[in-house]
Amino acid sequence: MSAPTLYELDPADSGIYRAQMVTLTDKNPYAASVYVYDEDEYRTMRLLVTDDGKAGVALKGDEIVSVFAHKDCAHPKSVQSMLSQATALGGRRLDCFDTVLPDLYADAGFVPVARLRWNDDYAPDGWDYETFRTYNGGRPDVVFMAYDPDRVGGDYTPGVGEYVEDYDDGIARAQRYRPS
Structure with missing residues (x-):
């Protein structure tokens, strides 16, 4: 490194x-x-x-x-x-699609605190469902992660994090997170 x-x-x-x-x-x-x-x-x-x-x-x-x-x-x-x-x-926080990045961020001490289901209406410009097919059929969740210094070197477990109804709720949960 x-x-x-x-x-x-x-x-x-x-x-x-x-x-x-x-x-x-x-x-x-x-x-x-x-x-x-x-x-x-x-x-x-x-x-x-x-x-x-x-x-x-x-x-x-x-x-x-x-x-x-x-x-x-x-x-x-x-x-x-x-x-x-x-x-x-x-x-203290970040979010990303549930592809390869949550693994990278978990290693840096970020823990998933919430997730938002994919919505075709909000697909980024240029999104190719076939390119991302290995990630939930091209429709990966958005994962909201918060920093926990005791979790540096941690692993990401796919699917962890409570589902939220909208993006702002995911941000709020990441902002409220306090390490145990």
């Missing part, structure tokens, strides 16, 4: 961060599962990147978003370290 120093971008450089996110999603069949914010939205976040700018993590208040690492990054396998640094800076 790599543990690079992260550098905070000036809000005026939010376009650089967004460009790295867009580049990462280009020609990636799973890109629809990654939400890329507008430059103005990134401008309001804390944007942390490695020295080569090819890996980073963003903080939107207490929410961790837009974690990325390019294959040619100078710091391979740096995601766990970046997540650790993000939690040290106040990142």
